Amino acid sequence: xxxxxxxxxxxxxxxxxxxxxQRLRFRLAGLKPTxxxxxxxxxxxxxxxxxxxxxxxxxxxxxVEAYRRLKGVIRSLSQNHGA
Numbered sequence: 001x002x003x004x005x006x007x008x009x010x011x012x013x014x015x016x017x018x019x020x021x022q023r024l025r026f027r028l029a030g031l032k033p034t035x036x037x038x039x040x041x042x043x044x045x046x047x048x049x050x051x052x053x054x055x056x057x058x059x060x061x062x063x064v065e066a067y068r069r070l071k072g073v074i075r076s077l078s079q080n081h082g083a
Contacts (some may be wrong), residue, residue: 001036002035003036003039004038006041007040009076010046011024012028033079035070042077043077051068053066054066
């Protein structure tokens with residue numbers, strides 16, 4: 001079982017092509033869905049960060065993009081069966 005923490009989730013949600021991001025994506029691609037999970041703590045930390053980001057968004061386009069990305073994070077976290 002692999003537990004993904006907040007840093008892992010942040011790397012995965014980025015569009016980064018860094019060696020770190022590529023390595024993580026490669027390793028996770030070889031795992032079955034039941035072999036990876038995250039915790040409620042990671043979910044809470046991600047939600048706090050996104051709520052802060054949304055509170056600072058002043059332009060409608062920024063808010064729409066923030067909500068789009070938030071939806072993606074929620075979808076991703078829900079696919080990582082909680083530990």
